[in-house]
Amino acid sequence: MDKHAFEQFYKTNIDRIYRYVFFRIGRNAAVAEDLVSEIFMKALKNFHKFDPSISQSAWIYRIAHNHLANYFRDKKKDVDLEEVKFTLPGEDGRKVFEAKEIETKLYTALDELSTEDRQLVTMKYLEGYSYKEMANIFNKKTDALKVATHRAMKKLKVCFPSNDN
CATH class of the missing domain: 1.10.10.10 (Winged helix-like DNA-binding domain superfamily/Winged helix DNA-binding domain)
Incomplete structure (x- = not known):
């Protein structure tokens, strides 16, 4: 695996994925950071399977989307917007x-x-x-x-x- 390629991939996508996760989970920074770490760990583990015919952004976004679906299914919790600061x-x-x-x-x-x-x-x-x-x-x-x-x-x-x- 090319560590430099993954490092570039990470730098290019981290902010976008963090914002996506942050807003989807109800603007909780600590939880968002944990989830984003898990998402990029999955990406790292599967980086060798990346299909260059699709964009890297679409690939990591799909991983994030699926990870959040699992997170919400496991938590079965609605976010109370009044808790947001x-x-x-x-x-x-x-x-x-x-x-x-x-x-x-x-x-x-x-x-x-x-x-x-x-x-x-x-x-x-x-x-x-x-x-x-x-x-x-x-x-x-x-x-x-x-x-x-x-x-x-x-x-x-x-x-x-x-x-x-």
């Missing part, structure tokens, strides 16, 4: 409060989506994955993912309360 460095109290309020509304709205819809929105708009990358990860057609993501965003807009009140 969030602070914005350098902001005054009012801005922090407003940001927390908006964040709470957003995550409450995201929580109302199905797991698949939430995952599509997170990958596309929080993680910045292209539809082509998502198609490789989910083994679906690009056009189908575009439609599904568009529908998920429409559902999110319905669930997301207006800031007028």
Whole structure:
């Protein structure tokens, strides 16, 4: 096994996978770090099986996706968004409060989506994955993912309360 190749692979993908895991598990840094370590250990163990015809990003994302599915199945635990702590460095109290309020509304709205819809929105708009990358990860057609993501965003807009009140 080429240690340099895996090191490059790790450096290229660690931040993206961490963010994906962090948001999927309810923004718990300690748990996210543990899960990401486990994910990259699986990748290291199976790096020799990597198929260069797919992107490295899609491959590690698939490992992360499957690992999280196992994690949630084992835990059978819903994340309580009120347990989430969030602070914005350098902001005054009012801005922090407003940001927390908006964040709470957003995550409450995201929580109302199905797991698949939430995952599509997170990958596309929080993680910045292209539809082509998502198609490789989910083994679906690009056009189908575009439609599904568009529908998920429409559902999110319905669930997301207006800031007028």
